[in-house]
Amino acid sequence: MAVYTHVSAERIARLLGSYDVGTLVSAKGIAEGVENSNYLVETTENRFILTLYEKRVDAADLPFFLELLDHLAERGQPVPPAIADRSGRQIQTVEGRPACLIAFLPGVSPGEPTPAQAAATGAALGELHKALTDFDGQRPNTMTLPNWHSLAAECGGHLDDIAPGLGALVIEELAFLDANWPADLPRSAIHADLFPDNVLMLGNHVTGIIDFYFACTDIRAYDLAITHGAWCFADDGAGFDAELSESLIEGYQSAHPLLPEEARAMPVLSRGAALRFLLTRAWDWLNTPADALVTRKDPIAFRRRLEFYRAADPEIFLP
Amino acid sequence: MAVYTHVSAERIARLLGSYDVGTLVSAKGIAEGVENSNYLVETTENRFILTLYEKRVDAADLPFFLELLDHLAERGQPVPPAIADRSGRQIQTVEGRPACLIAFLPGVSPGEPTPAQAAATGAALGELHKALTDFDGQRPNTMTLPNWHSLAAECGGHLDDIAPGLGALVIEELAFLDANWPADLPRSAIHADLFPDNVLMLGNHVTGIIDFYFACTDIRAYDLAITHGAWCFADDGAGFDAELSESLIEGYQSAHPLLPEEARAMPVLSRGAALRFLLTRAWDWLNTPADALVTRKDPIAFRRRLEFYRAADPEIFLP
Numbered sequence: 001m002a003v004y005t006h007v008s009a010e011r012i013a014r015l016l017g018s019y020d021v022g023t024l025v026s027a028k029g030i031a032e033g034v035e036n037s038n039y040l041v042e043t044t045e046n047r048f049i050l051t052l053y054e055k056r057v058d059a060a061d062l063p064f065f066l067e068l069l070d071h072l073a074e075r076g077q078p079v080p081p082a083i084a085d086r087s088g089r090q091i092q093t094v095e096g097r098p099a100c101l102i103a104f105l106p107g108v109s110p111g112e113p114t115p116a117q118a119a120a121t122g123a124a125l126g127e128l129h130k131a132l133t134d135f136d137g138q139r140p141n142t143m144t145l146p147n148w149h150s151l152a153a154e155c156g157g158h159l160d161d162i163a164p165g166l167g168a169l170v171i172e173e174l175a176f177l178d179a180n181w182p183a184d185l186p187r188s189a190i191h192a193d194l195f196p197d198n199v200l201m202l203g204n205h206v207t208g209i210i211d212f213y214f215a216c217t218d219i220r221a222y223d224l225a226i227t228h229g230a231w232c233f234a235d236d237g238a239g240f241d242a243e244l245s246e247s248l249i250e251g252y253q254s255a256h257p258l259l260p261e262e263a264r265a266m267p268v269l270s271r272g273a274a275l276r277f278l279l280t281r282a283w284d285w286l287n288t289p290a291d292a293l294v295t296r297k298d299p300i301a302f303r304r305r306l307e308f309y310r311a312a313d314p315e316i317f318l319p
Numbered sequence: 320m321a322v323y324t325h326v327s328a329e330r331i332a333r334l335l336g337s338y339d340v341g342t343l344v345s346a347k348g349i350a351e352g353v354e355n356s357n358y359l360v361e362t363t364e365n366r367f368i369l370t371l372y373e374k375r376v377d378a379a380d381l382p383f384f385l386e387l388l389d390h391l392a393e394r395g396q397p398v399p400p401a402i403a404d405r406s407g408r409q410i411q412t413v414e415g416r417p418a419c420l421i422a423f424l425p426g427v428s429p430g431e432p433t434p435a436q437a438a439a440t441g442a443a444l445g446e447l448h449k450a451l452t453d454f455d456g457q458r459p460n461t462m463t464l465p466n467w468h469s470l471a472a473e474c475g476g477h478l479d480d481i482a483p484g485l486g487a488l489v490i491e492e493l494a495f496l497d498a499n500w501p502a503d504l505p506r507s508a509i510h511a512d513l514f515p516d517n518v519l520m521l522g523n524h525v526t527g528i529i530d531f532y533f534a535c536t537d538i539r540a541y542d543l544a545i546t547h548g549a550w551c552f553a554d555d556g557a558g559f560d561a562e563l564s565e566s567l568i569e570g571y572q573s574a575h576p577l578l579p580e581e582a583r584a585m586p587v588l589s590r591g592a593a594l595r596f597l598l599t600r601a602w603d604w605l606n607t608p609a610d611a612l613v614t615r616k617d618p619i620a621f622r623r624r625l626e627f628y629r630a631a632d633p634e635i636f637l638p
Binding site for chain 2: 003008009010012013024025026029030031040042106107108109110111200202
């Protein structure tokens with residue numbers, strides 16, 4: 001969460017010159033999102049986010065992300081589309097990196113979500129899925145069951161350096177998921193990373209869903225499982241919050257009812273989602289110097305969620 | 320240049336509740352300024368910068384900085400005063416740190432200043448000095464000749480690790496400055512860090528002078544010497560730009576003519592300014608891990624300036 005690439009005011013002013021967006025009034029590097037460089041740019045006409053894509057986003061995936069955002073924005077979803085320049089181009093090159101000028105959305109990410117905010121987010125995710133039923137773009141999920149095996153193998157014995165017993169838990173869970181991961185649930189483009197950080201709200205109203213850079217084609221209900229793990233636990237994963245959980249799921253159902261087979265799969269999908277974040281965080285933990293620019297997120301917060309889901313009553317997903 | 324302390328949206332909303340500034344619409348952590356944490360905060364009424372003061376700013380100095388900004392803002396200078404809450408308080412405590420809500424100023428910092436921008440900045444500095452003639456606040460400069468001796472002693476033999484011969488140059492220069500540093504020039508509150516980063520402009524118009532956290536009481540013309548070193552060299556200090564230099568000094572003179580004794584002292588003041596940044600950068604270079612959050616700035620850029628000033632014709636300061 002830092003600005004990795006410096007872009008001068010002159011370069012930003014020149015970039016804006018190829019768009020119909022007014023002239024530069026202010027530009028501030030903002031510390032936000034995955035490992036990209038972001039500037040909050042104000043012009044005489046409007047505000048924008050200028051994003052330079054750093055190593056974590058594959059430039060070849062950008063057309064998928066931008067089509068997805070255009071598709072959703074055209075259907076009235078609160079997502080920030082990339083602006084096209086006068087020649088119709090959305091992707092530019094700035095300081096050698098692919099870059100997009102993106103609509104600015106108001107709102108702030110809830111730090112301590114309330115049930116009303118969880119309900120609104122569930123409903124917003126349901127609306128998103130509804131709006132994606134006729135979206136044709138495809139991007140494989142590069143962070144699914146086979147990748148979890150690879151990540152676990154790369155972490156290997158070091159998982160126990162993070163916490164004793166973590167290696168055995170991961171092996172056991174992978175075996176369970178290999179045997180039980182659902183094969184024939186409806187698939188769709190999904191956000192795949194809908195943490196509170198990626199939702200902008202004013203009060204209880206969702207004003208923005210942002211950071212689609214993990215979006216991919218996968219089991220649709222898995223998106224709700226990820227969102228459930230991201231929203232319904234307090235105290236760094238230690239405390240399951242039944243009220244947030246009920247609100248999130250009721251909100252989702254109100255906009256886009258789960259099919260019976262989706263609802264039945266929620267316990268295993270949630271275990272998969274918890275393991276996915278446990279493993280990516282563990283890998284980052286083991287491979288990121290403690291004093292690096294990127295803050296390491298604690299993998300243990302997702303071990304706690306995984307342990308909760310392993311023991312949970314499936315009824316929690318059926319309010 | 321990062322956000323060191325995370326402040327939740329809820330905490331910012333609660334803080335705004337004690338001010339008459341509207342309610343929270345957006346808050347983005349921005350990567351800016353010295354080692355403080357800054358948020359660009361938008362409310363229903365206006366935009367602000369929320370600054371949390373981290374270790375580099377001594378809380379005991381804040382009243383001086385805020386009085387200085389109030390004094391300048393009252394006199395129409397383009398500086399961002401701290402906003403007072405309903406009870407009149409400018410300094411709050413947020414996440415355990417002293418914090419201020421500060422007026423937002425439009426404009427961008429020039430990456431490659433033009434002569435017209437240097438002239439405008441010189442004039443803005445002259446206006447600032449004029450507006451400070453009746454300012455009573457006092458803060459000793461903690462980065463002046465005796466401190467340069469201490470810094471040089473702390474760096475010791477490691478100066479030659481940065482570049483061969485650097486240690487000898489510093490010793491020689493300190494001896495010269497001990498013998499020649501002016502004792503009886505007019506003193507004033509000065510900005511003391513007026514790099515292009517700290518000037519906001521729209522075109523050739525100065526819209527903001529920011530980052531007063533090195534402001535102190537010292538030789539007034541030394542402020543122009545610092546600004547000269549900061550503005551008039553291209554290529555990381557290698558290339559003196561006579562046009563920028565003339566423009567900056569003419570701009571300053573147009574607003575606040577140098578006294579003859581000030582003009583005569585500019586060569587030695589400029590050598591002192593170059594040595595000050597050479598030494599603080601060298602100290603940071605030797606004491607900051609290469610992969611730390613803070614970007615280390617190259618001390619050699621100021622060795623080049625120092626060598627230029629040692630050889631320069633004093634006429635360059637008398638356009």
